[in-house]
Amino acid sequence: MKVVDKIAFLDTFQYFDKSIVVEIIDIFLKEYPDRLLAIKKAIDSKDFDGLKFDAHSLKGVVANFVADQPIGFARQLEQQGNEKDDNGLTDLYGQLEQSIFDLVEDLKEIRNAFLD
Numbered sequence: 001m002k003v004v005d006k007i008a009f010l011d012t013f014q015y016f017d018k019s020i021v022v023e024i025i026d027i028f029l030k031e032y033p034d035r036l037l038a039i040k041k042a043i044d045s046k047d048f049d050g051l052k053f054d055a056h057s058l059k060g061v062v063a064n065f066v067a068d069q070p071i072g073f074a075r076q077l078e079q080q081g082n083e084k085d086d087n088g089l090t091d092l093y094g095q096l097e098q099s100i101f102d103l104v105e106d107l108k109e110i111r112n113a114f115l116d
Helices: 008-013 018-045 047-065 070-083 089-115
Strands: none
Touching: 008 047, 008 089, 018 070, 018 089, 047 070, 047 089, 070 089
């Protein structure tokens, strides 16, 4: 499933050198597993402050890629962390995780296009 708004992405990065865009994508690809793990650990331990912080951090990074779906899931997790609401967090995390995996696939395609 495509989650990146490719037109908006290309508009956002139109003045960037291709190597910089590839580097930004590579950094995300390297860091996203740890970011997801931090969110999962915060949910499992009911660390609402950690959840709020980690979801907010992921949301900000993903916003660079113009991917509304994972941004929305991260925003909801952040809000629930803020409200100390553990209702449905595991399901919501699963949705976030899947949308991040979809984002990773989109970014790999974009990265390859930038390398051509």
